[in-house]
Amino acid sequence: xxxxxxxxxxxxxxxxxxxxxxxxxxxxxxxxxxxxxxxxxxxxxxxxxxxxxxxxxxxxxxxxxxxxxxxxxxxxxxxxxxxxxxxxxxxxxxxxxxxxxxxxxxxxxxxxxxxxxxxxxxxxxxxxxxxxxxxxxxxxxxxxxxxxxxxxxxxxxxxxxxxxxxxxxxxxxxxxxxxxxxxxxxxxxxxxxxxxxxxxxxxxxxxxxxxxxxxxxxxxxxxxxxxxxxxxxxxxxxxxxxxxxxxxxxxxxxxxxxxxxxxxxxxxxxxxxxxxxxxxxxxxxxxxxxxxxxxxxxxxxxxxxxxxxxxxxxxxxxxxxxxxxxxxxxxxxxxxxxxxxxxxxxxxxxxxxxxxxxxxxxxxxxxxxxxxxxxxxxxxxxxxxxxxxxxxxxxxxxxxxxxxxxxxxxxxxxxxxxxxxxxxxxxxxxxxxxxxxxxxxxxxxxxxxxxxxxxxxxxxxxxxxxxxxxxxxxxxxxxxxxxxxxxxxxxxxxxxxxxxxxxxxxxxxxxxxxxxxxxxxxxxxxxxxxxxxxxxxxxxxxxxxxxxxxxxxxxxxxxxxxxxxxxxxxxxxxxxxxxxxxxxxxxxxxxxxxxxxxxxxxxxxxxxxxxxxxxxxxxxxxxxxxxxxxxxxxxxxxxxxxxxxxxxxxxxxxxxxxxxxxxxxxxxxxxxxxxxxxxxxxxxxxxxxxxxxxxxxxxxxxxxxxxxxxxxxxxxx
Amino acid sequence: xxxxxxxxxxxxxxxxxxxxxxxxxxxxxxxxxxxxxxxxxxxxxxxxxxxxxxxxxxxxxxxxxxxxxxxxxxxxxxxxxxxxxxxxxxxxxxxxxxxxxxxxxxxxxxxxxxxxxxxxxxxxxxxxxxxxxxxxxxxxxxxxxxxxxxxx
Numbered sequence: 001x002x003x004x005x006x007x008x009x010x011x012x013x014x015x016x017x018x019x020x021x022x023x024x025x026x027x028x029x030x031x032x033x034x035x036x037x038x039x040x041x042x043x044x045x046x047x048x049x050x051x052x053x054x055x056x057x058x059x060x061x062x063x064x065x066x067x068x069x070x071x072x073x074x075x076x077x078x079x080x081x082x083x084x085x086x087x088x089x090x091x092x093x094x095x096x097x098x099x100x101x102x103x104x105x106x107x108x109x110x111x112x113x114x115x116x117x118x119x120x121x122x123x124x125x126x127x128x129x130x131x132x133x134x135x136x137x138x139x140x141x142x143x144x145x146x147x148x149x150x151x152x153x154x155x156x157x158x159x160x161x162x163x164x165x166x167x168x169x170x171x172x173x174x175x176x177x178x179x180x181x182x183x184x185x186x187x188x189x190x191x192x193x194x195x196x197x198x199x200x201x202x203x204x205x206x207x208x209x210x211x212x213x214x215x216x217x218x219x220x221x222x223x224x225x226x227x228x229x230x231x232x233x234x235x236x237x238x239x240x241x242x243x244x245x246x247x248x249x250x251x252x253x254x255x256x257x258x259x260x261x262x263x264x265x266x267x268x269x270x271x272x273x274x275x276x277x278x279x280x281x282x283x284x285x286x287x288x289x290x291x292x293x294x295x296x297x298x299x300x301x302x303x304x305x306x307x308x309x310x311x312x313x314x315x316x317x318x319x320x321x322x323x324x325x326x327x328x329x330x331x332x333x334x335x336x337x338x339x340x341x342x343x344x345x346x347x348x349x350x351x352x353x354x355x356x357x358x359x360x361x362x363x364x365x366x367x368x369x370x371x372x373x374x375x376x377x378x379x380x381x382x383x384x385x386x387x388x389x390x391x392x393x394x395x396x397x398x399x400x401x402x403x404x405x406x407x408x409x410x411x412x413x414x415x416x417x418x419x420x421x422x423x424x425x426x427x428x429x430x431x432x433x434x435x436x437x438x439x440x441x442x443x444x445x446x447x448x449x450x451x452x453x454x455x456x457x458x459x460x461x462x463x464x465x466x467x468x469x470x471x472x473x474x475x476x477x478x479x480x481x482x483x484x485x486x487x488x489x490x491x492x493x494x495x496x497x498x499x500x501x502x503x504x505x506x507x508x509x510x511x512x513x514x515x516x517x518x519x520x521x522x523x524x525x526x527x528x529x530x531x532x533x534x535x536x537x538x539x540x541x542x543x544x545x546x547x548x549x550x551x552x553x554x555x556x557x558x559x560x561x562x563x564x565x566x567x568x569x570x571x572x573x574x575x576x577x578x579x580x581x582x583x584x585x586x587x588x589x590x591x592x593x594x595x596x597x598x599x600x601x602x603x604x605x606x607x608x609x610x611x612x613x614x615x616x617x618x619x620x621x622x623x624x625x626x627x628x629x630x631x632x633x634x635x636x637x638x639x640x641x642x643x644x645x646x647x648x649x650x651x652x653x654x655x656x657x658x659x660x661x662x663x664x665x666x667x668x669x670x671x672x673x674x675x676x677x678x679x680x681x682x683x684x685x686x687x688x689x690x691x692x693x694x695x696x697x698x699x700x701x702x703x704x705x706x707x708x709x710x711x712x713x714x715x716x717x
Numbered sequence: 718x719x720x721x722x723x724x725x726x727x728x729x730x731x732x733x734x735x736x737x738x739x740x741x742x743x744x745x746x747x748x749x750x751x752x753x754x755x756x757x758x759x760x761x762x763x764x765x766x767x768x769x770x771x772x773x774x775x776x777x778x779x780x781x782x783x784x785x786x787x788x789x790x791x792x793x794x795x796x797x798x799x800x801x802x803x804x805x806x807x808x809x810x811x812x813x814x815x816x817x818x819x820x821x822x823x824x825x826x827x828x829x830x831x832x833x834x835x836x837x838x839x840x841x842x843x844x845x846x847x848x849x850x851x852x853x854x855x856x857x858x859x860x861x862x863x864x865x866x867x868x869x
Contacts (some may be wrong), residue, residue, distance in 0.1 A: 073814030073852045075814070106857045202813075203807065204816070205816070206804075206808060208819050208824060209799055209807050209819065210793060210795065210799050211750065211820055213816050215754075217755065218745075218751035235791070251735065277746050277747075279734075279735065279738045279739070280735070280747075283737075288743075302786055307837060312764065351762065351817040351850070352756075352815070352817045353756070398815070398816065400815050400816070400818075401851050403851070432757040432758060432762075438724030451839035491759065625814060625857070626814075628854070629853035629854070632852075633852075633853055654757055654758075654762035655756075655757045655759070655762050656759060660851065661848075661853075662849065663845045663846055663855040663858065663859065664842035666856060
């Protein structure tokens with residue numbers, strides 16, 4: 001479950017070698033139709049200023065960095081250019097940033113998932129900047145007819161060490177771009193960083209304060225029609241018949257058409273009302289009379305799934321990891337603990353409802369919208385409509401949140417299908433009800449844990465069994481789960497006898513990637529259970545963890561940091577409880593302490609303190625912001641809301657029933673970013689998994705009540 | 718369909734729409750100002766917050782007829798150069814992440830500070846509790862409102 005963090009050298013060389021020719025690909029500026037930053041005319045040839053696919057410098061010295069990572073709030077719009085600018089030696093305040101085209105050949109895979117943007121691109125982006133800088137230095141040395149070693153670069157100038165003469169990058173670009181990109185550019189020493197490590201303000205922020213920022217839902221295309229789609233309330237029902245007479249009588253409604261979307265191998269049908277404005281499409285949809293064949297899907301309830309999971313927990317499990325002999329040591333131990341933990345389905349609920357515009361023509365396809373996966377959109381449209389990749393244009397915008405939901409192609413499939421049928425560009429906008437009830441969702445789970453303490457008070461055996469659906473195995477007859485479902489179970493604790501296993505379940509309900517994925521469910525169970533074991537061993541929960549992680553510097557570092565910042569070892573104030581939890585996600589280590597208080601008889605989460613070690617912090621404030629965001633999202637899924645199933649349908653329809661944390665409920669949050677010179681790791685998700693166990697462990701300390709099912713109701717404690 | 722004259726950010730717009738159409742869709746799709754956002758359609762999330770004669774309202778449930786003869790202010794009308802105290806404080810505290818809900822957050826915050834130039838935390842809770850943020854920027858919103866109060 002670990003990845004090598006090295007960037008394949010081959011990939012870098014390929015990207016560097018592609019400089020020189022500029023593919024004619026368009027884009028939509030994230031800053032609206034009148035780009036406020038820059039409009040590099042890639043289609044009509046700005047090739048003269050292209051130093052490599054990421055760096056454009058024109059002859060009057062204007063520098064533009066292309067950012068190949070779509071922005072959903074995670075801050076890579078600022079952080080990726082920071083890394084390039086560091087090695088290029090330019091003042092980041094004076095450069096322009098614009099989104100790159102969707103082009104896997106030039107930019108590698110651009111999908112923003114799994115907190116990978118910085119960790120997978122750090123070295124590559126440094127090389128991109130350093131290689132361009134070396135080309136500029138060689139060009140200057142050529143002009144001065146001296147050795148390149150006698151020059152250095154600073155603030156977009158190359159300087160002659162002997163004479164002090166200077167040439168600007170703009171003066172050098174014409175010569176530099178004819179040079180071969182160096183294979184092994186020299187990278188800076190961390191001590192020489194001027195940009196990396198600084199909390200520079202995000203330059204996508206001003207446009208988000210006055211309505212200029214353009215999200216997918218804001219795009220308009222000439223001739224475009226709007227669609228709202230009625231879908232089976234039980235997710236996989238079959239469309240028997242419909243009467244669209246009344247829908248078509250609504251002013252503005254043009255068509256009522258069948259459509260479909262595939263989600264992880266299962267085709268889900270819908271009936272689209274298409275109108276010349278969205279409100280009319282919504283009104284028309286309300287007038288539809290549709291008959292669905294729901295089969296036996298209406299028998300499904302949350303309780304039925306729970307019963308199924310309990311039953312499945314007794315079936316043979318797939319073993320993902322084991323050491324020692326769990327069964328024997330467990331049976332022989334004097335103190336045995338068993339506990340089961342439940343988590344519900346969750347919804348992504350990005351504030352921007354799902355949407356897509358697609359125009360399918362005979363020989364071309366074009367997409368406009370907010371996506372985490374621009375290459376995936378291109379692949380999908382190219383394959384489905386048999387159009388070469390070069391004839392598929394992907395215009396990706398800022399995303400109004402995503403959390404995993406925007407990595408799929410299902411909404412683009414609906415829009416493309418409707419465009420094909422109508423011969424016009426079609427914009428599909430999901431309602432919030434569509435979003436909450438149609439999924440895909442974060443999987444629900446049952447986690448069954450067993451552990452044993454020996455006579456010396458040491459944890460000797462632990463088994464963690466996961467029962468859930470598997471994102472990567474949702475249809476067909478294969479009953480083996482992948483090890484993905486065990487994500488977030490800590491294998492670093494020094495436990496001599498360990499077994500991690502799982503049982504796969506398959507249902508009609510689609511599941512998908514949700515911020516931190518299986519870490520969000522498994523860490524709740526695992527870190528709650530470790531807490532139960534700590535109490536069983538009569539040890540302090542932080543000391544207990546530290547004793548099991550003696551050789552792990554980074555876990556120890558974050559644990560000690562939160563212990564210090566939360567005054568963990570000081571006597572508790574009256575009516576106060578504290579709880580701790582740790583996790584590793586996307587290479588980053590997080591420890592979290594939650595504090596709860598009993599105020600006027602009610603339990604209130606008052607403070608969350610987190611420490612995150614994600615290696616070299618490229619922009620510490622963005623890491624703090626991501627962790628704050630993870631905590632708020634984690635609190636919603638811990639004690640505000642989950643999705644429940646009744647009569648085969650999702651019960652929660654909108655934000656009146658799927659309640660999310662509001663400002664007055666948001667506790668004080670303190671995030672400590674650990675100083676480090678290690679390889680940077682992901683920061684978008686690691687702050688989420690520990691929220692639930694830290695909070696429930698804190699509630700246990702205060703009330704001695706152990707919470708083993710999410711979401712719980714604070715008011716019922 | 719009836720024609721309505723709407724005054725949006727001190728400019729008059731003539732729109733020809735169904736009388737039940739909510740202001741949200743009129744502003745976005747007929748006036749053409751996209752800063753006001755669709756989030757839930759049932760006045761639960763606040764992404765569509767605008768000012769009607771200076772009072773914050775949710776545009777997603779307000780029919781166009783309710784705006785007749787009133788002054789509508791949207792996020793685009795808050796300042797010419799992103800220099801309203803609230804916008805400046807939002808930059809200083811680096812509030813937005815995805816930014817989608819922030820139009821509504823700012824409209825609620827501007828109205829709050831107009832009524833209560835030095836709001837307490839309880840005032841902030843009361844004025845801002847109708848605005849959801851899935852990215853979780855609440856703590857920064859609170860700090861930024863206090864900061865904006867200093868800047869005004």
